[in-house]
Amino acid sequence: MPDSNPDAAIVTRGLTRRFGERVAVDQLALEIPRGRVSGFLGPNGSGKSTTMRMLCGLLTPSAGEANVLGLSMPRDAETLRRRLGYMTQRFSLYEDLSVRENLEFLAAIHDLPRAAARTRVQALLAQFSLEPRAGQLAGTLSGGQRQRLALAGAILHEPELLVLDEPTSAVDPQSRRDFWEALFDLAERGVTILVSTHFMDEAERCHELAILDRGRLVAAGAPRRLLAELEGRVVELESAEPRAARAQLEREPAVRSAAQLGGRLRALVDPALAEPARALEAALAARGIAARAQLAAPSLEDVFVAATRERGDAR
Amino acid sequence: MRAFSLRRVGAVAKKELLHLRRDRLTGGMIAGIPLMMTLLFGYAINQDIRHLRAGVADLSGTQRGRWLAADAQATQVVDLVHRANSARELEALLAKGEISVGLLIPPDLEERLVRRDRPAAQLLVDGGDPIVLGAARALTQLPAPGRDLARAAPAPLFELRAFYNPERRSAVHIVPGICGVILALTMVLFTAIAIVRERERGNLELLITTPVRSGELMLGKILPYVVIGYVQISLILGLGVLLFDLPIRGPLLDFYAAAGAFVVASLALGLLISTVAESQFQAFQMTFTSFLPQIMLSGYMFPFDGMPRPAQWLAEIFPLTHFLRIVRGIVLRGATLGDVAGELWPLALFFGVTLTFAALRFQKRLD
Numbered sequence: 001m002p003d004s005n006p007d008a009a010i011v012t013r014g015l016t017r018r019f020g021e022r023v024a025v026d027q028l029a030l031e032i033p034r035g036r037v038s039g040f041l042g043p044n045g046s047g048k049s050t051t052m053r054m055l056c057g058l059l060t061p062s063a064g065e066a067n068v069l070g071l072s073m074p075r076d077a078e079t080l081r082r083r084l085g086y087m088t089q090r091f092s093l094y095e096d097l098s099v100r101e102n103l104e105f106l107a108a109i110h111d112l113p114r115a116a117a118r119t120r121v122q123a124l125l126a127q128f129s130l131e132p133r134a135g136q137l138a139g140t141l142s143g144g145q146r147q148r149l150a151l152a153g154a155i156l157h158e159p160e161l162l163v164l165d166e167p168t169s170a171v172d173p174q175s176r177r178d179f180w181e182a183l184f185d186l187a188e189r190g191v192t193i194l195v196s197t198h199f200m201d202e203a204e205r206c207h208e209l210a211i212l213d214r215g216r217l218v219a220a221g222a223p224r225r226l227l228a229e230l231e232g233r234v235v236e237l238e239s240a241e242p243r244a245a246r247a248q249l250e251r252e253p254a255v256r257s258a259a260q261l262g263g264r265l266r267a268l269v270d271p272a273l274a275e276p277a278r279a280l281e282a283a284l285a286a287r288g289i290a291a292r293a294q295l296a297a298p299s300l301e302d303v304f305v306a307a308t309r310e311r312g313d314a315r
Numbered sequence: 316m317r318a319f320s321l322r323r324v325g326a327v328a329k330k331e332l333l334h335l336r337r338d339r340l341t342g343g344m345i346a347g348i349p350l351m352m353t354l355l356f357g358y359a360i361n362q363d364i365r366h367l368r369a370g371v372a373d374l375s376g377t378q379r380g381r382w383l384a385a386d387a388q389a390t391q392v393v394d395l396v397h398r399a400n401s402a403r404e405l406e407a408l409l410a411k412g413e414i415s416v417g418l419l420i421p422p423d424l425e426e427r428l429v430r431r432d433r434p435a436a437q438l439l440v441d442g443g444d445p446i447v448l449g450a451a452r453a454l455t456q457l458p459a460p461g462r463d464l465a466r467a468a469p470a471p472l473f474e475l476r477a478f479y480n481p482e483r484r485s486a487v488h489i490v491p492g493i494c495g496v497i498l499a500l501t502m503v504l505f506t507a508i509a510i511v512r513e514r515e516r517g518n519l520e521l522l523i524t525t526p527v528r529s530g531e532l533m534l535g536k537i538l539p540y541v542v543i544g545y546v547q548i549s550l551i552l553g554l555g556v557l558l559f560d561l562p563i564r565g566p567l568l569d570f571y572a573a574a575g576a577f578v579v580a581s582l583a584l585g586l587l588i589s590t591v592a593e594s595q596f597q598a599f600q601m602t603f604t605s606f607l608p609q610i611m612l613s614g615y616m617f618p619f620d621g622m623p624r625p626a627q628w629l630a631e632i633f634p635l636t637h638f639l640r641i642v643r644g645i646v647l648r649g650a651t652l653g654d655v656a657g658e659l660w661p662l663a664l665f666f667g668v669t670l671t672f673a674a675l676r677f678q679k680r681l682d
Contacts, residue, residue: 056524058681074680081526092521109525153521 014064039206095139144175230298359626370397382460434474442477506585564649
């Protein structure tokens with residue numbers, strides 16, 4: 001595959017993976033820019049992990065092409081391995097080895113000379129505040145500490161590309177924030193980062209976002225742009241009868257989705273609907289439900305719902 | 316709630332059956348192991364010893380000497396496959412493990428048969444194996460050769476000379492065998508769970524994204540256990556010498572060198588299992604499936620010569636078969652590395668083929 005875009009770290013065309021009858025990844029066309037933090041957003045089973053595994057050369061695509069750092073996957077997987085850091089969804093370092101032993105093992109596997117390995121491990125321990133834990137068994141670390149250790153292990157050989165599969169799913173909010181700070185530090189130093197998540201707040205931090213649903217790419221772009229596209233389509237309603245109001249909204253043809261948030265309702269409407277706040281108020285009033293509506297700022301959850309629902313309609 | 320609910324028992328039992336149905340290998344083994352093992356052992360194991368490899372040195376050169384040899388052959392207990400020209404030559408064949416019984420017919424056979432005051436001939440037996448010893452004892456009941464010499468005891472026809480274990484202590488036979496049996500189990504088991512464990516714990520997904528090659532991984536997994544294997548060998552032999560007066564007749568260094576071939580062959584078998592098994596449980600099962608035929612057919616439990624040919628061919632594949640010959644040869648009979656060279660190349664071949672298969676089977680992929 002030609003380098004259609006020299007700035008792209010990853011380019012895929014028609015990338016497909018089937019497991020028996022099930023299509024886990026369906027004709028994915030991606031372009032992931034270099035030196036930025038790109039996110040895969042999608043629910044469980046949307047094909048995030050499968051795509052990442054194909055990009056890392058761990059799974060053979062059923063069809064299509066994947067070009068990673070100018071290398072064709074899975075043919076050049078062995079070459080890529082020296083330039084790639086991969087952090088699995090499940091903690092995959094050795095729980096019965098200490099923090100330092102884990103890192104030293106990885107350093108040796110990556111063929112770092114002894115002296116360089118020692119310096120590198122020491123630097124990583126300091127960078128990720130793991131020095132006091134260096135002698136502790138990895139299995140006894142907290143969720144956040146494990147995550148830091150796993151990240152340290154993934155970048156030990158200074159890879160150009162870092163692939164992180166739901167790295168923060170078992171981590172408290174403070175550790176998540178710290179973890180993302182570390183990711184941006186790496187991106188600033190030119191590392192391309194591809195991270196999957198199902199947290200909206202994390203997705204919002206990414207430079208670029210690709211939204212996956214049932215194996216397909218349903219939306220892609222900078223979060224800010226994706227949000228801007230939904231401007232004027234999100235309505236927030238307040239009603240004394242939120243359950244009834246929600247049920248009625250679901251029946252409105254112009255309403256894509258309606259969700260209850262405590263006493264309020266949030267509705268995503270068809271782009272063709274003019275004056276959406278007034279229109280929804282009127283529609284509810286016609287059924288005898290009093291409600292006050294106003295336009296609200298779109299969230300990434302709305303972007304996600306819009307992307308997945310609209311595709312569902314198109315079918 | 317009732318204190319004891321049959322419905323709950325039933326639910327647990329049904330769930331257990333569902334597990335077995337999902338685990339196709341285990342399910343298959345439920346029927347496969349008894350079927351395979353019963354057929355194999357029922358067919359191969361023969362406690363009624365026949366066809367022990369034997370040699371004859373007929374120093375009498377007489378008609379009666381030939382009759383005596385023919386009578387021994389006719390019992391089918393021994394197969395006279397070697398002819399020797401002297402007692403020493405016969406003993407050498409015994410030491411090399413070429414034969415397990417030697418028939419020594421003295422020059423004065425005729426005279427002995429007539430005078431009847433001492434045994435007419437000698438049976439030299441590898442006393443390292445009590446079953447062989449027992450079978451040879453049956454030969455001493457043979458009548459004298461030729462109808463004209465209806466012998467009335469006192470003296471039996473043969474004098475039995477048990478080599479290598481003159482006191483006929485079973486520890487001398489058992490301890491070297493135990494050494495092989497223990498290694499055949501532990502060595503295979505150690506490496507059988509080695510890769511499965513990494514897969515089960517999720518380490519493998521990380522490991523295969525690193526530049527480590529499958530050959531490097533395989534060798535690295537084997538190396539520590541070679542050392543452990545030698546520690547086990549030393550422990551068992553040390554105990555044998557200290558507690559059971561096990562004689563070590565051959566050069567110890569030769570034995571250690573030859574044992575290394577057995578250790579790495581067993582470790583490679585474990586690795587192959589590890590690349591096939593999907594769980595540690597399956598790895599355990601496969602290890603025992605490989606272990607049982609080894610102890611039954613290797614000559615540890617039943618004499619190798621008593622088995623039908625196809626079973627012998629099968630047993631020639633097993634590392635334990637060759638190790639038993641090595642350990643009995645060097646430790647009990649004082650053989651050297653050169654004497655057991657014939658057992659080394661099958662072990663080397665087994666190691667090479669098995670490790671290659673393991674490395675080929677181990678894909679740095681998840682599909």
